[in-house]
Amino acid sequence: MGPAARGQRRQAREGTGLIMSTIPRIAMTIGDPSGVGPEIAVKILSKPENRDKALVSLLASPEEVESLAAEFKVSVPLSDVAKQGYVHAIGTTYDGPAAKRGVASIAGGTRAMLDLERALELFKQDQADAILFESLNKSALHNAGMHEQDELRWFARILGYDGFTSELNFIPGLTTSRVTSHVAIKDVAAGINARSVHDAITLLNRVIQGTGIERPKLAVCALNPHAGESGQFGREEIDHIAPGIRLAQDEGVDAKGPFPCDTIFIKARAGEYDGVVTMFHDQGQIAMKLIGFDEGVTVQGGLPVPIATPAHGTAYEIVGQGIANDTPSQRAFDIATGLGRQTQEARVAAGNEQE
Numbered sequence: 001m002g003p004a005a006r007g008q009r010r011q012a013r014e015g016t017g018l019i020m021s022t023i024p025r026i027a028m029t030i031g032d033p034s035g036v037g038p039e040i041a042v043k044i045l046s047k048p049e050n051r052d053k054a055l056v057s058l059l060a061s062p063e064e065v066e067s068l069a070a071e072f073k074v075s076v077p078l079s080d081v082a083k084q085g086y087v088h089a090i091g092t093t094y095d096g097p098a099a100k101r102g103v104a105s106i107a108g109g110t111r112a113m114l115d116l117e118r119a120l121e122l123f124k125q126d127q128a129d130a131i132l133f134e135s136l137n138k139s140a141l142h143n144a145g146m147h148e149q150d151e152l153r154w155f156a157r158i159l160g161y162d163g164f165t166s167e168l169n170f171i172p173g174l175t176t177s178r179v180t181s182h183v184a185i186k187d188v189a190a191g192i193n194a195r196s197v198h199d200a201i202t203l204l205n206r207v208i209q210g211t212g213i214e215r216p217k218l219a220v221c222a223l224n225p226h227a228g229e230s231g232q233f234g235r236e237e238i239d240h241i242a243p244g245i246r247l248a249q250d251e252g253v254d255a256k257g258p259f260p261c262d263t264i265f266i267k268a269r270a271g272e273y274d275g276v277v278t279m280f281h282d283q284g285q286i287a288m289k290l291i292g293f294d295e296g297v298t299v300q301g302g303l304p305v306p307i308a309t310p311a312h313g314t315a316y317e318i319v320g321q322g323i324a325n326d327t328p329s330q331r332a333f334d335i336a337t338g339l340g341r342q343t344q345e346a347r348v349a350a351g352n353e354q355e
Contacts, residue, residue: 023084024340026333027119027128029059033099034108035314036324037134038064039072043326044333045087046074054337055082057122059115062089072322082127093118102316104137109144112136116151120158123305126347130306130340132332137314149182152300155307164199165302168207169284169311170335171292174268175211175275176284177204177301188280192223192236197244197277203301204275205253210306210342211335216274219264220245220257223279227260241279265291294325297332299339306339308332 028045031037042065044050045058058065062078065087069076079086092115099108115133122128136151148154152165166177179200180191201218208216222241224234231238241258248255257264261278265287268276278284288296296311310328318324 022341022344023053023055024129024337024344025055025057025082025127026336026340027057027059027122027131029112029115029119029131029133031134031309032104032108032112032137032140032314034101034103034105034140034319035135035137035316036319037314038068039320039322040310040324040326040329041134042068042072042074042076044329045076048085050330050333051077051085051087054333054340055084055088057082057088057090057128059092059118060089061091065089071320090118102319104140104143104314104316106140106143108137109140109142109146113141113144113146116155117158120155120305128305128340129343129347130308130336132329132336133307133309134329135310135312135314137316152181152303155300155303159304161303163302164196164203165300166200166203168204168299168301169288170297170299170331171288171295172331173271174273174288174291175204175208176278176288177201177207177275178278178281178284180280182281185280189223189234189236192279193240194243194247197241198247199302200277201245201248201253201255202251204277205248205255207299207301207306207339208275210339212338213274215254217272218253218255218275218277219259219268219273220255220277221261221264221279221283222258225260225262227258236279295327295331297328297335299335306336306343308336308339 030041065076077086078089082088094111094114096110097107099105099111119131146154152167156165167181169176177200179196180188204218205216222228223236228234228237237258245255245257261283269291298309298311300307310332312328315324
């Protein structure tokens with residue numbers, strides 16, 4: 001590529017704000033429209049500090065946003081383009097019957113899925129650096145046609161991504177990843193090997209770095225009681241987990257273990273570690289929800305695009321009352337912003353290398 005062509009590409013990127021701006025672009029959905037997601041979304045976007053630190057494209061119509069804002073007595077300035085200080089309400093491709101509030105429905109699940117698909121398209125078209133979605137209902141999604149074991153696998157299929165993925169769970173001061181996730185307990189051991197342990201460690205390290213911690217301190221859980229007692233209670237720690245840790249250490253990751261999972265979260269809660277790698281779903285989730293249930297955030301880790309969501313459900317029973325806690329969504333917004341900035345920087349770096 002000659003100097004003239006490189007200059008044209010640089011000018012084009014500057015026109016999109018990728019070089020001149022460090023403000024990440026967030027594609028945001030209201031989640032299941034029957035739940036508390038819509039009301040929480042307008043509350044989050046009514047805060048000037050949020051509109052200042054990200055360019056938000058919301059998958060809702062201007063009329064929908066204005067109606068919700070009026071109902072919950074907040075103000076959400078709208079713009080026809082993604083613009084700092086405003087919200088770009090880009091509408092939804094869903095054109096079916098309105099979903100009834102407070103109940104799971106095919107209409108609600110279909111709207112949620114279509115909005116997520118549109119958000120993924122915005123990322124593919126280089127119009128978003130991260131995605132934030134409000135809470136979903138798995139029954140509604142299943143009835144609407146989502147048959148994967150969870151949203152993470154659905155995202156991977158839609159994106160055509162077959163690399164390592166893991167849900168990451170955030171509470172203030174601590175993040176976890178999983179080597180295995182939504183599988184039966186009897187199948188957990190078969191999913192643990194040196195490579196999968198390494199991948200869960202390096203993914204967690206990379207995501208925590210995206211939140212601003214340059215060199216995260218990570219702990220890795222054992223699978224068996226007492227970390228296997230030198231092989232007396234199983235050899236997974238010796239044959240798979242410790243080798244996976246060494247692979248990550250060889251790449252410069254500050255990871256230690258394997259530690260007995262019944263004590264490591266005590267040290268993590270005290271601040272000795274920024275993240276913990278767990279071997280299966282409840283090994284980490286029980287601890288995380290005991291420590292910080294009302295502040296949890298989930299990140300769909302490993303995908304080409306950062307995707308964050310509050311860890312709570314749709315809370316159908318309190319829809320419309322204006323009492324839904326927006327703290328998890330605020331934290332999800334902050335995390336999506338940080339990870340989106342990381343994505344933006346990587347895209348700029350890749351573009352510069354191509355020149």
